[in-house]
Amino acid sequence: MFIYLFGQIVLNWTPSRMKNQKMKKIIVNYLVLVLLLCAGLDLVAQEEKAYAQRTYIHCGSLIDAVTEDVKKQVTLIIEGDQIIKIAEGYLAPENMVKLISLRDYTVMPGLMDMHVHIEHESSPKRYEELFRNDDAFVALKATQFCERTLMAGFTTVRDLGGSGVNVALRNAINRGYVRGPRIYTAEKAIATTGGHADPTNGVRSELRGDPGPVEGVVNSQEDAMKAVRQRYKNGADCIKITATGGVLSVAKDGSGPQFTMEELVGVIKTAKDYNMITAAHAHGKEGMKRAVLAGITSIEHGTLMDEEVMELMIERGTFYVPTLSAGKFVAEKAMIKDYYPAVVVPKALAIGPKIQETFSEAYQKGVKIAFGTDAGVSPHGDNGKEFVFMVEGGMSEMDAILSATRTSAELLRIDQERGMIKEGFYADIVAVKGNPLRDISLLTDVDFVMKDGIVYKQK
Numbered sequence: 001m002f003i004y005l006f007g008q009i010v011l012n013w014t015p016s017r018m019k020n021q022k023m024k025k026i027i028v029n030y031l032v033l034v035l036l037l038c039a040g041l042d043l044v045a046q047e048e049k050a051y052a053q054r055t056y057i058h059c060g061s062l063i064d065a066v067t068e069d070v071k072k073q074v075t076l077i078i079e080g081d082q083i084i085k086i087a088e089g090y091l092a093p094e095n096m097v098k099l100i101s102l103r104d105y106t107v108m109p110g111l112m113d114m115h116v117h118i119e120h121e122s123s124p125k126r127y128e129e130l131f132r133n134d135d136a137f138v139a140l141k142a143t144q145f146c147e148r149t150l151m152a153g154f155t156t157v158r159d160l161g162g163s164g165v166n167v168a169l170r171n172a173i174n175r176g177y178v179r180g181p182r183i184y185t186a187e188k189a190i191a192t193t194g195g196h197a198d199p200t201n202g203v204r205s206e207l208r209g210d211p212g213p214v215e216g217v218v219n220s221q222e223d224a225m226k227a228v229r230q231r232y233k234n235g236a237d238c239i240k241i242t243a244t245g246g247v248l249s250v251a252k253d254g255s256g257p258q259f260t261m262e263e264l265v266g267v268i269k270t271a272k273d274y275n276m277i278t279a280a281h282a283h284g285k286e287g288m289k290r291a292v293l294a295g296i297t298s299i300e301h302g303t304l305m306d307e308e309v310m311e312l313m314i315e316r317g318t319f320y321v322p323t324l325s326a327g328k329f330v331a332e333k334a335m336i337k338d339y340y341p342a343v344v345v346p347k348a349l350a351i352g353p354k355i356q357e358t359f360s361e362a363y364q365k366g367v368k369i370a371f372g373t374d375a376g377v378s379p380h381g382d383n384g385k386e387f388v389f390m391v392e393g394g395m396s397e398m399d400a401i402l403s404a405t406r407t408s409a410e411l412l413r414i415d416q417e418r419g420m421i422k423e424g425f426y427a428d429i430v431a432v433k434g435n436p437l438r439d440i441s442l443l444t445d446v447d448f449v450m451k452d453g454i455v456y457k458q459k
């Protein structure tokens with residue numbers, strides 16, 4: 001049709017003396033031939049382009065996280081940002097196709113950390129820095145944390161609270177200005193007045209003000225709804241609340257409940273309306289139980305979780321994100337004089353070591369465990385140490401890997417596109433030399449990182 005119309009247009013432009021039937025036929029035929037040739041050449045060019053975008057990866061061993069088997073000698077074919085084919089054996093690549101040989105390696109889906117704070121990192125100066133560093137400085141410094149996280153093999157993270165710089169970091173990474181993991185962010189955590197994550201705790205009185213839902217501090221169901229909507233407006237992907245006291249806040253209590261049931265329902269129902277998942281920081285039992293009953297998606301830390309709460313979580317499909325790394329790190333640093341403010345030290349010593357015990361019980365019982373470190377409390381880039389702590393706590397190596405891939409993708413509700421090595425899924429891929437099922441510590445130093453089909457690290 002297009003060719004015919006084009007022929008007609010040209011014909012109408014030709015001088016009238018050429019407009020006899022025979023000439024018309026010859027010209028139309030000629031044009032058809034030229035256009036078909038062009039189309040043919042275009043197809044070849046397109047095919048060449050596709051091949052040029054194609055990468056073959058020869059995997060010695062493959063943990064695809066779809067099943068629990070380890071497959072041997074597999075070829076992954078990547079085109080653009082997707083895994084388009086998985087084939088048995090080492091396929092020889094066509095012309096122009098790039099080959100990456102990982103024949104001595106174990107290849108896995110990109111790792112996911114469900115609890116980081118990408119804006120900051122622990123230091124004895126951390127509290128003071130909150131007053132000194134502008135957002136622009138925080139953002140520039142955090143680009144380093146993003147880079148380290150990606151180089152550690154974590155292609156996706158969930159940021160559970162900062163100042164809002166995390167939203168800009170997410171966007172900058174997505175647009176290719178900064179190298180880092182894909183970020184799903186809660187923007188600023190929601191707290192109650194004086195609760196964990198009230199941004200003015202411990203500040204001298206004339207600077208304290210009275211933060212409200214816009215700043216993420218709530219004191220009623222209505223406030224709670226407003227705070228969630230504000231986070232949505234600010235660009236958050238998910239919601240974080242501080243259901244109980246916390247270790248690092250400048251406040252005495254580290255475990256009591258800090259939200260009423262009405263406030264929790266206000267947060268969680270509103271978040272559901274906006275299609276956002278919810279996470280509750282929780283150390284004490286009562287706050288944890290209320291959050292689970294109100295329909296929270298995940299419990300973070302879960303330090304004093306007991307059998308009753310575990311059963312409730314299993315019944316309701318609530319995820320548990322243990323953050324053993326944070327527990328270990330704060331307990332260790334609390335021994336160093338003046339690392340934390342005095343009010344933090346007893347909480348860090350009491351709560352830190354308890355998390356791993358709880359984790360072991362929850363795993364035995366069958367609570368769904370997603371991988372999370374609380375990096376930012378512990379150093380960024382050390383995320384892989386969590387695997388070691390999980391295995392130390394009694395989890396099998398395979399389950400630890402699944403928690404950081406398939407289960408975390410399920411928590412984020414992206415399990416139809418990421419978290420597994422599967423045809424049609426995005427090409428987020430990592431590899432380590434050797435067998436992580438025999439030595440899980442290999443995951444503390446990942447050798448190969450691909451995110452969305454782009455290689456960021458290859459040792």
Ligand SMILES: [Zn+2]
Nearest residue numbers: 115117160374
């Ligand atoms: Zn945290």
